[in-house]
Amino acid sequence: MTANANAKPPHRGPARLGVNIDHVATLRQARRGVEPDPVWAAAAAELGGADGITIHLREDRRHIQDRDLRVLRETVQVDLNLELAVEPEMVAIAVATRPDQVTLVPERREEVTTEGGLAVASRRGAVAEAVKRLRDAGIRVSAFLDPDPSEIDASVALGVDAIELHTGRYADAREGRDRDAELEALRAAGARIASAGVGLHAGHGLDYRNVADVALIPGMAELNIGHAIVCRAVFVGLEAAVREMKARIDAAR
Numbered sequence: 001m002t003a004n005a006n007a008k009p010p011h012r013g014p015a016r017l018g019v020n021i022d023h024v025a026t027l028r029q030a031r032r033g034v035e036p037d038p039v040w041a042a043a044a045a046e047l048g049g050a051d052g053i054t055i056h057l058r059e060d061r062r063h064i065q066d067r068d069l070r071v072l073r074e075t076v077q078v079d080l081n082l083e084l085a086v087e088p089e090m091v092a093i094a095v096a097t098r099p100d101q102v103t104l105v106p107e108r109r110e111e112v113t114t115e116g117g118l119a120v121a122s123r124r125g126a127v128a129e130a131v132k133r134l135r136d137a138g139i140r141v142s143a144f145l146d147p148d149p150s151e152i153d154a155s156v157a158l159g160v161d162a163i164e165l166h167t168g169r170y171a172d173a174r175e176g177r178d179r180d181a182e183l184e185a186l187r188a189a190g191a192r193i194a195s196a197g198v199g200l201h202a203g204h205g206l207d208y209r210n211v212a213d214v215a216l217i218p219g220m221a222e223l224n225i226g227h228a229i230v231c232r233a234v235f236v237g238l239e240a241a242v243r244e245m246k247a248r249i250d251a252a253r
């Protein structure tokens with residue numbers, strides 16, 4: 001494997017929790033109004049112990065809007081992680097707004113949510129250009145990948161700071177042998193990422209029941225979770241829902 005120019009020792013201790021608040025913006029966009037405001041959601045998530053706030057500014061602006069990014073950049077006091085397609089105009093928005101971290105994701109207009117990991121090996125030039133522009137602007141770069149060794153190696157070689165493993169297949173698998181196999185794939189990918197000195201993150205489909213095994217993967221530094229937390233927040237409030245998820249992650253260690 002090619003060495004990563006920014007290699008660091010593996011993360012120790014409980015993983016950080018990044019709370020994805022896109023679903024709050026989705027609810028607002030259902031009426032194209034002002035409520036519920038994702039800016040309020042970010043504040044409540046911080047009060048509940050979130051270590052980061054994650055938003056996805058999609059090219060079709062179906063949930064998070066440019067105004068949300070601007071205001072959140074001013075108000076969020078923990079890490080702001082911006083998920084973004086590998087497109088020059090989206091990268092330019094990040095460079096101008098300076099989130100703490102950008103997570104590069106694939107984007108297809110017809111998808112309900114991000115469906116698979118980013119294809120890095122087959123789009124090396126475009127991804128390399130995005131990574132360079134973002135890192136030159138002082139923004140940490142993470143790549144959202146399936147647990148696929150060739151995609152991991154290609155991303156490590158491009159000098160990303162972190163790799164977020166797509167946990168969707170693990171989350172969708174039936175408990176038992178299927179899920180164990182998906183967990184094993186995540187563990188193997190995690191070991192590859194950590195041994196390259198790249199930050200290990202994970203997300204997608206994680207919930208209160210399936211999070212512990214992923215939080216326990218050695219070197220796991222950050223978990224980005226949205227849907228499960230916002231669903232629980234409908235009944236218990238966002239601050240409490242975040243606090244409960246944070247407790248599950250901490251207890252897994």
Ligand code: PXP
Nearest residue numbers: 114144203204205224225226227
């Ligand atoms: N990480 C990435 C890269 C994502 O695209 C998403 C979904 O927006 C998440 C994490 C959070 O997924 P979920 O909402 O299923 O927790």
